[in-house]
Amino acid sequence: MRYVIVGASYAAVGAVEEIRSIDSDGEILIVSDEPYRIYARPLISYYLENRVAEKNMYFRPEEFYEKNRLKFVSGKKVVKVEPDGQKITLDDKSVIDYDRLLICTGGKPFIPPLKGIYSKNVFSFVKWDDAKKIKKLADGAKEVLIVGGGLIGLKAAEGLGGLGLKVTIIEKEASVLPLVLDETAGKILREHLKDNGVDMVTGNVASEILADESGCVTGVALDNGDSHKCGLLIIAIGVRPNIDLIEGTAIEVNRGIVVDRRMRTNVDNIYSAGDVVEAWDILSGSNSVIAIAPLAFEQGKVAGCNMAGGKSAYTGGIAMNSTDVFNMSLMTMGLTKNLDESYEIKSYKDGEVYKKLVFKDDMLKGVILVGDVDYGGALTQLIRNQADIKDIKDDLANKVLGKAGLASILPTILSKTPVPTFH
């Protein structure tokens, strides 16, 4: 049995660990288009800021490859998938046969078709190489513009701000993380960024990338006629499923590769997982792309198990994220934004601490935690299990948002959700 895994990040590792727990003999081959062994992609902002050393960038230790007897092809891109012949073609024209194929190629940054977008010193911020290039330039550049205030833009801002550069984020909405943060949380974060030297220009979009005669970026023009100067520009306006390699195949794609609960595509022996898929979304009750590391890993595990002949079903995911920006902790889980009146919202704010709970049909649907995120996992479980909390809803809201705190109701929350076992 030959397992071929295209892409080398969280889903790939989850799959490898699961395959090896079932099949110790099969051949596992990973193809990565990057020149590194598997590294923790979201750490690039920490690497940029010198908070993580090169040796700590790797998601698994060096022994991982030998222990799991992995063949690792790096720096090669898969250009073609041929389900009929069960083979893939790499950019060096070599062909690899597979018995089971896992496509976990993640996302690729969306590059808007703006004039000047291909000027020098304009970067995305999703790969280690992006961080390395930016780091090299960071000494010379004094002003940095970041187009896009999502998580990638935000972490880039923190990283570059930490290096002492003057950073400004250009965002068309009113604050950062506009997809998940409500107005109150957005304001707190915007103020916090300002206190830490990161400015925001909001309400307008970039219309042109300005460059000098040598083709180096000099600034960004906005659609309202304003322009802002920079020596370094980061484009962070979103990531799309990276599906180029399956073009021309019968693999079903909607926004991402469509998979069932066992992470199978509609084509035999081809599985998919991670940021490239559209998998089960608990809260919408349909498939959607939720591009976050923990779900990629979970999906990879499910795919790996099924590829190796086991039986495993993905329980589904929710949109969730957690981060820390200039020492402000931040967590959002589930539905937090653009809620109609069928949702019941309760919140609490005190200075830089903000908490919000979203309820509907006697279930917890969403949570925002800013400044105090401890015990947040208990709430995540309530959402992921869509636990019936009719009898504790008011108590939960009073405690989480009141003086008593989440901890005081922890045993009750645990009684509402299944918890993992131990060996």
Place this chain on the structure above:
Amino acid sequence: MTRKIMVLPNGACDGCDKCVDACGQALGYGSKDSESYRAAIKIVNSEEGYFPVVCRNCHQAPCVTACMSGCIQPDEDGHVITDYDRCVGCWMCVMSCPFGAIETDPQKHVTVKCNSCLDKSVAPCVAVCEKSVLIQINIDEYTTRLRKNSAIRFINGDREVAQKCDT
């Protein structure tokens, strides 16, 4: 297989907080009154009584799955261990732990999670627990005790008796 720190749900915890002090001290956090004080075990005072919150060393632990840097891994005995040199403080594990057993230390940019004090023969929290709520025990024996506990509770409906069984 012996687990270093296990919690017996025998209702005997009286919230003395000695385990918390012992843990914080072992981890090198200074005064308990300071805002930066942390410990990897907490005693929650809930309506159901005092409730020790500490890493339960889950099988297929959600924190391991969620960890962005890969710094949380189970060891061969099933202890879930955080390599703090590689923790960046992204709080993904905090967001995933159903038990609320992982705390943030925003000043140090790391989490605070029980690592079972594997370098000590007896964990400091276990050593100071006078009510034997925290124990060091073989897993088989632990589940036997839980089953016995639950049977006695079922027969007697009596919390006192269940406690005697455990202690």
